[in-house]
Amino acid sequence: GENVEQHPSTLSVQEGDSAVIKCTYSDSASNYFPWYKQELGKGPQLIIDIRSNVGEKKDQRIAVTLNKTAKHFSLHITETQPEDSAVYFCAASSAGNMLTFGGGTRLMVKP
């Protein structure tokens, strides 16, 4: 089955700096890659996703890049703000109804 590795497990940045979280996947058939943000005491919330026919997608301060050949994808957050502090999860799906998640990254943005 699919295996998703996520790095780093914790990331601390200064407010205004950029943050990058990286994930690798094992199943070359995976074609859908969402990113979720989880705030304390809440369920994960979809923040951006990308499909395998696209190399990059942006939404204001966040962007996701996908390298199908290397089987890795990354989340980029620019101009970080304290409210960006949360746990971020990447995931991969080949069948559309099953998501395999990475282990999560705790992002801390220091004011």
Place this chain on the structure above:
Amino acid sequence: NAGVTQTPKFQVLKTGQSMTLQCAQDMNHEYMSWYRQDPGMGLRLIHYSVGAGITDQGEVPNGYNVSRSTTEDFPLRLLSAAPSQTSVYFCASRKSGTGIGGYTFGSGTRLTVV
């Protein structure tokens, strides 16, 4: 439109007890899933359903049962709770078909088995 509603939010069980975690969605989503979240391990799929009357196992199904008698509800049953089932449980749902966005998650049930 309440989204995905999970009850209870917190539960303490004794080893060997049984209970049902409830999940309901009002978005007419075909797909529903149950995940457990353990520290440092992300979310792992327990069971999922692609529609009423259809369920299948995920990555960690042992010790859990599910059923899907309606589109709206997808309860998760623990038949004989064990301390290893102490976790946070999330229910999620999504529309079927390509071009549709990712899952919508509930706010979770924190279960402690003593």
